Amino acid sequence: MQAMNKRLPQAKKITISRTKLKLTNEPNPQRNKRSIILNLLKHKEMLQALGSGALMLGAWAMHDLSPVVSVFMYVFAYGVGGWSKAREGIETLIKEKDLDVNLLMIAAAMGAAAIGYWNEGAMLIFIFALSGALESFANDRSRKDISALISLRPETALRIEEQGMRRVNVDELVPGDLLLVKPGELVPADGTVQGGRSSVNQASITGESIPLDKAVGDGIFAGTVNGEGALYIEVTQAAEGSLFTKIISLVEEAQSEVPQTQRFIEKFEGIYARLVVGVTASLLILSPLLFGWSWNETFYKSMVFLVVASPCALVSSIMPAMLSAMSNGARKGVLFKGGAHLENLSYTSVVAFDKTGTLTRGCPEVTDLFVEEGFPANQVLRAVASAEHLSEHPLARAIVLKAESEGIELLQAKNMRALPGWGIEAEVEGVIWKIGKPQGIEVPLSSSLSSALRRLENEGKTVSIILKDKLAVGLVAMRDNIRPQAKAAIAHLHRLGIHTVMLSGDHQRTAEAIGNEAGVGQVYGDLLPVDKVSYVSELRKQHGHIVMVGDGVNDAPALAAATVGIAMGASGSGTALEVADVVLMNDDLERIAAAIFLARRARKIVKMNMTFAIGVILLLIAGNFIEGLALPLGVVGHEGSTILVILNGLRLLRS
CATH class of the missing domain: 2.70.150.10 (Calcium-transporting ATPase, cytoplasmic transduction domain A)
Structure with missing residues (x-):
């Protein structure tokens, strides 16, 4: 502790020389070329899907003119659209000893080509590649990064x-x-x-x-x-x-958790692929023995089964609907970082809000000015604002803004100095004015000031006392007021049957005052980020799916721990925006209820699509074995169901 009394070393004088920089607009061919290549790689999957579709249309157009050229174009369409998916399927087969839908779709397309139905196989490849590209695009946007948090x-x-x-x-x-x-x-x-x-x-x-x-x-x-x-x-x-x-560890831990729905889909995909391949292989081996079919008939029916049982319609049941809903939300200022978050949002039972910057504006405002009799309020406000004018403290800025909003012209303050732990003092027109916390002052307060102080503090407001020379002449109360749409946003959520909670780092009394004004169901104050995560985890145990809405770095762990994290886009910190699953781009809290309603609609349409797709697949499979379904009819029925579920999903583009 003796070292504390040592004199601090003097700061060295640093001289910075200015150098004129020559700016040029000359193009850099190397840089432009590299930029083009990077952009192409970024959208590689989408370009491959579109290229496959273009080749498919070209091959179809060339069929009558030159069948040989048409076949070559179909081969290229298969290669361009199916190469990436085939590689993923082979890697899964080699590394995990498992089959997935990627390999199944390629096998179905090759089977169609093997019996001469090149266009039908190419169409399967194109639609599957396109849905995969759209899914990758959605997944890329859901990647979370905590680099902004680490930089702090x-x-x-x-x-x-x-x-x-x-x-x-x-x-x-x-x-x-x-x-x-x-x-x-x-x-x-x-x-x-x-x-x-x-x-x-x-x-x-x-x-x-x-x-x-x-x-x-x-x-x-x-x-x-x-x-x-x-x-x-x-x-x-x-x-x-x-x-x-x-805080950083909590964010990383929460982000590493794999949603249960995702694990189920991955497991179902492998089971489905193995089942279809197993049934197809059984048909090829056992049909001639059991049903007396010829080899040509057996191979034909097996390929029809492989085509109609392909999960193209099932895959399209989900992503087009999700992407349409995401597009709908984006037009209204709600940005979803992926379809999984939209699905999770549909199950919301509780919405938890941060207070500062989320339910409130994020900066204190003067709410009350109480002065003793004989002291004009405008003159007291002018003196106090003039004294606070040189301070950068948030409370000082609030007082200055209050005076300016009332058209009060500020005076020049002299000898302004901070009083550590209490407030400030300054000389205005020859009078010493002080403003600071009521605690610790030795000046007696009148009964009216004492009564007003208790009332304002009970309302959860931050109160400063105003001293003129050594006489207490007034009080100024400030509070971080709620956003204009906060009450309506909470009311909309309650109408949807959703519970609301507020988790705040502010004092319990202040948090309750804001929560009661906004209409929040439960209020918890005096919370650190670790406490917020604990409350979010407890609410998930009690109610299931929970949404956390926040704006600051301190909200990042809770945003990541919730089922869905929603960040304020306009006023939120960079870390909150990166960690969150959904972003309110214009900070409109009323959009939360609208987003949940949209998510519920999307879930309903997805269920409808999946039921329809499974029904069509079962119907086509039955038709293949009972009536001898022709392959073109099987492809038309299967692809027709795919188009219908896509169109049904696109309904979500409408308001």
Whole structure:
């Protein structure tokens, strides 16, 4: 601790020379070529699908003119559209010793070609490749990245040692180390304040909109931002044990979980593929013995079965409907990062909201100005706003904005200084004005001021006391007000039979005031990010599928832990946007209920499509064995059902 009293080294003077940069608009052929190649690779699957379709149409057009050329074009159509899927199917067969739908579709197409139905096989390849490309596009958008969160982690710390101060990597810190955190710097480790006073912005951890004052003995978190004063901090947790590191770990852990629906689909795909291949092989071997069919008849019926049993219609039952719903939502400012999230949203039973920046605007506003008799309110507001004009504190900005909104012209303040842990003081027109927290003042309050103070604090508002010289003359109350559409958004969710919850890092009393005003069912305050994750997990156990809505870095773990995470797009942090599954691009909370209703519609249509597709497949299979279904009719029936389920899914494009 003796090192704390040593004089800090003087900052070195740095001279920066300016160099004129020559700007040129000359094209770079190498760079343009590389950019074109990267764009093509990015959309490779879609280009392959479209190329396969174009070759299929060209081969069909050339059939009468030149059958040989037509066959060659069909072969190219098979290769262009089916190469990637065939490779995936072969890799699954070799590495996992399992069959999948990719290999089944290629086999069905080759079987059709083997008996002369090139166009039908090419159509199967084209539709399957196109649906695969669209599915890959949706999956790419669902990739989550926490690079923005990791970039907020402090890398170095100023450690105080016997020989002086030394800049070290945060990984070298151990409990007991003494650190100096200068104004405006990130706090490098969890610890306890040992010296100094300052306000600390903890929005990255707790989501609180108003910086908290820190003094000796107070705890402090890594990743928070120090305010106007220097702080001496004793490290209590190593870097890997800090709360900020735990946030990152929680996000990574939640993102690594595979949804149950996805596991079921993958398992069903393998079973279905093996079943169809097994039945086809059995038909080829046993039909001549059991039914007395000729080899030509056996092969023909087996290929018809392979074609009509192919899951093309089943695959198209899901993605076109999901993509149409996603497109519908995007037009209204709701961005889904994948079809799986849309499906999960349809099962929503609880929606949990963050408070600051989600249900509220994210910045404090002056709600009440109470002054003693004999002191004009406008004059008091002018003096206080003039004194606060040079401060960057959120509460100071709120007071200045209030004065400006009422057309009050500010005066010049002199000798303005911060009073650490309390507030500020300044001289305005020869009078000393002070504004700060009611706690810790030695000036007596009148009964009217005391009554107003209790009332305002019970309403969950942040209250500052105004002193003129050494006389308490008034109170100014501020609160982070709810968004205009918050009440309607909550009401819409309740009409859909969905419970609502608010999870906030603010004090319980403040959180309850906001929650009650918005109409939220349950309110939980004083929560850290770890607590929010615990509540989300508990709500999932009680109610099933839960949606979490948030906007800040501190909401990222809860967003990732929820069934579906929804982030505020306009005001949300980069990390929240990356972690979330759904983004409200215009921060319109009323779109949450609309998105859930849209998801429920999509689920209903998907069920309808799958029932229809399975029914058609069973009907065609029965027709093949009972009446001897012709292959062209089998392809028309199967592809016709595919077109119908696609068109049914496209209905979701409408409002």
